[in-house]
Amino acid sequence: xxxxxxxxxxxxxxxxxxxxxxxxxLAAGQLNLGIAGFMAIGAYASAxxxxxxxxxxxxxxxxxxxxxxxTGLLIGIPVLRTHGIYLAMATFALGQVISAVFLNLExxxxxxxxxxxxxxxxxxxxxxxxxxVLLMLYLSRTRFALYLTAVKSDATVADLxxxxxxxxxxxxxxxxxxxxxxxxxxxxxxxNFVEAQHFNVLLSVFTVLYVLFGGTQTxxxxxVGAAFFTLAPELLRASDQWRYALFAIFIIxxxxxxxxxxxxxSLLRFTRRRTATESEEAA
Amino acid sequence: MTAALSLKGITKSFAxxxxxxxxxxxxxxxxxxxxxxxxxxxxxxxxxxxxGVYGVDAGTVTVNGVDVTHMPSRxxxxxxxxxxxxNIRLMSHLxxxxxxxxxxHVRNSSLGALLxxxxxxxxxxxKVQAREALAExxxxxxxDETVGALPYGVRKRIDLVRATxxxxxxxxxxxxxxxxxxxxxxxxxxxxxTLMAKGITLLVVEHDMHFVDSICQNVVVLNFGEKIxxxxxxxxxxxxxxxxxxxxxxxx
Numbered sequence: 001x002x003x004x005x006x007x008x009x010x011x012x013x014x015x016x017x018x019x020x021x022x023x024x025x026l027a028a029g030q031l032n033l034g035i036a037g038f039m040a041i042g043a044y045a046s047a048x049x050x051x052x053x054x055x056x057x058x059x060x061x062x063x064x065x066x067x068x069x070x071t072g073l074l075i076g077i078p079v080l081r082t083h084g085i086y087l088a089m090a091t092f093a094l095g096q097v098i099s100a101v102f103l104n105l106e107x108x109x110x111x112x113x114x115x116x117x118x119x120x121x122x123x124x125x126x127x128x129x130x131x132x133v134l135l136m137l138y139l140s141r142t143r144f145a146l147y148l149t150a151v152k153s154d155a156t157v158a159d160l161x162x163x164x165x166x167x168x169x170x171x172x173x174x175x176x177x178x179x180x181x182x183x184x185x186x187x188x189x190x191x192n193f194v195e196a197q198h199f200n201v202l203l204s205v206f207t208v209l210y211v212l213f214g215g216t217q218t219x220x221x222x223x224v225g226a227a228f229f230t231l232a233p234e235l236l237r238a239s240d241q242w243r244y245a246l247f248a249i250f251i252i253x254x255x256x257x258x259x260x261x262x263x264x265x266s267l268l269r270f271t272r273r274r275t276a277t278e279s280e281e282a283a
Numbered sequence: 284m285t286a287a288l289s290l291k292g293i294t295k296s297f298a299x300x301x302x303x304x305x306x307x308x309x310x311x312x313x314x315x316x317x318x319x320x321x322x323x324x325x326x327x328x329x330x331x332x333x334x335g336v337y338g339v340d341a342g343t344v345t346v347n348g349v350d351v352t353h354m355p356s357r358x359x360x361x362x363x364x365x366x367x368x369x370n371i372r373l374m375s376h377l378x379x380x381x382x383x384x385x386x387x388h389v390r391n392s393s394l395g396a397l398l399x400x401x402x403x404x405x406x407x408x409x410k411v412q413a414r415e416a417l418a419e420x421x422x423x424x425x426x427d428e429t430v431g432a433l434p435y436g437v438r439k440r441i442d443l444v445r446a447t448x449x450x451x452x453x454x455x456x457x458x459x460x461x462x463x464x465x466x467x468x469x470x471x472x473x474x475x476x477t478l479m480a481k482g483i484t485l486l487v488v489e490h491d492m493h494f495v496d497s498i499c500q501n502v503v504v505l506n507f508g509e510k511i512x513x514x515x516x517x518x519x520x521x522x523x524x525x526x527x528x529x530x531x532x533x534x535x
Contacts, residue, residue, distance in 0.1 A: 138400055139398075141400035141403050142397065142398050142399060143384065143388070143397050144398060146377070146381055146384055146385065147385070150374050150377065150385045153374035153375065154372055154374055157372045158374075159356055159357045160356060160360065160365075160366065161360060161449065162357050162360040162361065162389035162392060162449070163357065163388050164357060217376060265376065265429065269429075
């Protein structure tokens, strides 16, 4: 594999992990605009434990992920009392605050950034992303995923059916935060350098865009969205600059025409039926 | 014998307007009861107070002998009460079968059940059970369809089947016959009789008096949030207060 291709696929792997971190709460109807903050927690925590306490990164990465998840749990309980635009603003502010804390924390280098010792190669990053995808596929086969959609669709009825709406929402938010922290920790050990400025608003917003573009109805949406937004700009890279403007226009038109995103349950069902009919005809 | 449902002195106001005033009535076990009254009498509000969508201002609600007045709404289903909705509240992005699985939650609420990858098994017992319940109502052909695309009459019956899957002993049905054609109404009546034969107690809000007459043994009449009459339909029909309440709106 060429260095260029490997580099692109590593970026894709990080984007996929971030996308699923956003997807989990969004599947329950809750927008987390502060995902970069949780990535930063995983990245800095794992880096700190390997640098200062000589932990193996294979121990430090899960701990970084767990710390991000725990932060998500503790913050999710009060923050998820808000809804809609207020939740978006609260998580947005949260991401900014976390990033600002690391920017001013001298023990992890402050604004100068923080070099990280242990290195994880591209295949380690690929394995991590595949692991996250497999975990999401597993969850999508359970009642947990069913309840995420149920809660998003009609929280009152879900509640009357005995489902703990708050419990499901907080669990999705915290699990998403843990996935973000997991990706962040791998980021730190792959690039061997973290700086707070990387975990900025744009990173959070772009990740939300991947998920909305791919669609939140099925577990495949975030994967497709992240792949599209990682690979399409690469294909445009060598071309004239004006093509980027076309790309932007395409995104706007697409989201206006298809707000539910690219991959939907009805699309999957349609392709499955066609495949089934074709194989019957072939037989 | 404890009543399936008992309301004592229920009062509820919205922004100073009395929706329900000092309402008391009982639904004895096995006695199919209708809650009737003109539009705006507070029938759906009673359902919302019993299921916990709203809290009461005063009074007590008892389900199967358990005081649920201050119980969180999501816990009330564990006392054996389930409901359907006047304006069909199915999860429209989910399939019919998935809506049934949501209905089963109260009987499968452990963490293990939450994380069981049932979708990997085509014949998982939850799916089998849901399909059986659909088949009993002749709805199995719709099992894998997305709910949002289905006709009104079908969605109405699915809403009812979902309510039964919680294993409730008391079902509150909000206008189950509204919008159904005569043959659908007959199918609904048969379905409700099957449920009654299984020992499920029904509390029904309904405007169709022929329908009420055909399945209900007892009728509670509300007007302006107050009970104005109670008894068999033939008896409350003769009640002057009931006649007065209905004059100009419909024949009681």
